[in-house]
Amino acid sequence: MESSQKPVDNDVYDITIIGAGPAGLFGAFYAGIRNMKTKIIDARSEPGGQLSVLYPDMFIYDIPGYPRLLAKELVKHLVEQASQFKPKMVMNEKVIGLTRQDSLMRLETDNAVHISKSVVICIGAGAISINKLDIPSANRLEGRGVHYHVEHEGDFRGKRVIIVGGGDTAVSWALTLKDWASKVTLIHRSGTFRAKESSLIELFHSNVEVKIPCELREVAGENSVQAVKVFNNKTSEEETIPADTVLIGIGVTADLSPVANWGLPFENNMIKINGLMETGVQGIFAAGDIAVQTGTTKLNLIATGFAQATIAVNRAKNYVDPKSQVFPGHSSEKRF
Ligand SMILES: Cc1cc2nc3c(=O)[nH]c(=O)nc-3n(C[C@H](O)[C@H](O)[C@H](O)COP(=O)(O)OP(=O)(O)OC[C@H]3O[C@@H](n4cnc5c(N)ncnc54)[C@H](O)[C@@H]3O)c2cc1C
Structure with missing residues (x-):
């Protein structure tokens, strides 16, 4: 479908997270805590990223606080945790274009166009399709x-x-x-x-x-x-x-090809970020497997994705609303 023929969702979101893998889902939870109007877009029909496609029935042993947990159980918990804040989940749409227009981001998928004030890219290994x-x-x-x-x-x-x-x-x-x-x-x-x-x-x-x-x-x-x-x-x-x-x-095939045209520092199939999870384009952040932070060790693990998504979303909050603090406060002291 031509870009001009695609329906445009003019409902502007504070934050759009591309990718509903563990990093994106946890990011959506934090965006909810920060009262951000949140959208998640994923190319697949179900959330969970690599965990759902590649190893749903394998145990994971390195999630803090869980001696062992089935990958599909972790996905279920992450979805439940994020869903408390009712983010808009847009499934079965692959983001193919991402551009900044004035102060807003325009995300073009294979089906539609979405508008957002900020974007966190959590696309991991890419849009995964089963061979x-x-x-x-x-x-x-x-x-x-x-x-x-x-x-x-x-x-x-x-x-x-x-x-x-x-x-x-x-x-x-x-x-x-x-x-x-x-x-x-x-x-x-x-x-x-x-x-x-x-x-x-x-x-x-x-x-x-x-x-x-x-x-x-x-x-x-x-x-x-x-x-x-x-x-x-x-x-x-x-x-x-x-x-x-x-x-x-x-096996599966992972497609990262769209990212090359997003005007971001993209090298060796990764987006370069700084310590604030910024990509160099204002309002666009990245976290998880897709992101590589200069000067640090790159560990493609769920735990590192969680930490990066937390920082990225809280930075995005401060970007969208500069009067807000970056520090989210303690969840234990909140009521929701
Ligand atoms: C077999 C196996 C076992 C593993 N075991 C462990 C383990 O025990 N512990 C551990 O910590 N890690 C483990 N990992 C690694 C872990 O799964 C990854 O680090 C983690 O999934 C990365 O999360 P992510 O959210 O960054 O990306 P992903 O999980 O890759 O999710 C990315 C999401 O983005 C979507 N997407 C991609 N491109 C687009 C696009 N253009 N538009 C829309 N959506 C898009 C994808 O469909 C996907 O849902 C394992 C990996 C494998 C393969």
Whole structure:
């Protein structure tokens, strides 16, 4: 859609946070505490960033105060924490343009134009999309037995599950679902795996059948999955395996390309910021994985993103309302 044809949301927000990963969600909470009219825009349909797409069922051990916490649980808590202040959540929109017009920011997404007094960029690794298999029969049966993520392990109870992939995601699905499914078969096109060694040891000692170097060639079935055709890259033999479900975990692609045109100091896929989380363009701040602060150690961790988002949002508050303090006060002393 041409920029001029896109609907413009003329409702001006105090702060717009691009990215609903952990940094963006925590930033939205702080913006709420600061009474800022807050919008979050994310390219994906659900919040959580890398945690939701890449490792929802893995435990995280380095969130302060939580000895261990499932990634999806952390996302749930972050959404709940931010939602107390009812930020406007705009999902399924990728920000492709960001320009300053007089004192306001104009954010152009693939669907619309948004206006804000300040912006905090928390786009992490970029707009993440799940890699799809280029097999017509798999595409036709997507959602009807062919899946790209696991929502509830219980959905696989008693089923014959085919998992495609050789990374941490595919292997961790296999190890989880072996306790639910009647049979799990893992197909990987290469003889070497990208998954971590400890998981592979567990995999090869489990009852998961591993077929390597094999490729999924076809998913058979009219309205549901009945079987898969698997081609062995070494022997060139094809076999048909009866199946109820196919789970595909062949990685993701992260798109950071829009940022290059935003006129920000962007280098090595990161936005350079100073100690105030400023990008060099007035009113535009950055935090989390996307941001690199000169003179400090870059740690792509949730905890560092939380700290940077806290600073960025409180600086944005002071930018939008120069009479306000940067220090937000103690949350323990507030009522909300
Ligand atoms: C397998 C794995 C395990 C990990 N384990 C840990 C761990 O145990 N502890 C830890 O601290 N860290 C861990 N990490 C790292 C951690 O996930 C990241 O540091 C964290 O997700 C970064 O948060 P973020 O909010 O900066 O970005 P992200 O989580 O990347 O979120 C960015 C969001 O921005 C959106 N976005 C991007 N571009 C656009 C755009 N143009 N328009 C709109 N939206 C956009 C994306 O859709 C995404 O939702 C792990 C990472 C991986 C891959």
